[in-house]
Amino acid sequence: MRFPRFFGKKLGHRRTGSQAWASFGDGAFHAVLLAAGLTFGGLLLSGVAVPEWRINHRFLPTTCTILGKGLARRTTAAATATASADGLGSSAWQPCLRVRYRTMTSDVENWSRPPRRTLTSDREQALAGLKAWRLGDSVPGWYDPDDETTVVLERGYSWWMWLLTLLLPGALVSFGGMGLARAIQRWGKSQERCAVPSRYSEILDPLATGPRHAIDHPGV
Known part of the structure; x- marks a missing residue:
């Protein structure tokens, strides 16, 4: 069983950190955020949201x-x-x-x-x-x-509690889930490979190419 190396390729007189360990740490951090959001959201749902919903719909x-x-x-x-x-x-x-x-x-x-x-x-x-x-x-x-x-x-609803149930756990779940997905996507890839822009970079960043590179339109 081989574990990821702590150091990657040597650049000049220094070594770069292992991309695998960097991805692992990034993924672990966002996994904790995701778990915290799910746990906190579950507690709010079971302790406040579900009882209030039952009172207003089942009683x-x-x-x-x-x-x-x-x-x-x-x-x-x-x-x-x-x-x-x-x-x-x-x-x-x-x-x-x-x-x-x-x-x-x-x-x-x-x-x-x-x-x-x-x-x-x-x-x-x-x-x-x-x-x-x-x-x-x-x-x-x-x-x-x-x-x-x-x-x-x-009967009625505590709207501030419902808002808290949606916003705070939702933010943790969204941030943690996207970060975890990014860490999994980058797992095992080199820094050079991660630095390569995606095919959608020109769409997402239309100003990446300055006007000085446009044909017949020199930059100012």
């Missing part, structure tokens, strides 16, 4: 009666990592409603799933969000047919 409508109000406490990842010895840490709050609603099989009583945008670190602000709801009111809701205990009172 079934129902009528909910408000039975109670409360706050859901969420401990952030940063708080978990930096929690002090007494167990206290930063928390985020979300207003939640306990509702009763009718599904296709039975009556269900459970806490609603709050929208992501209502998450706040200010407990007083979260409490203020509960004032708009009154006990005993009937409000529209939507429940998950695959898990009838899951119910939401609001």
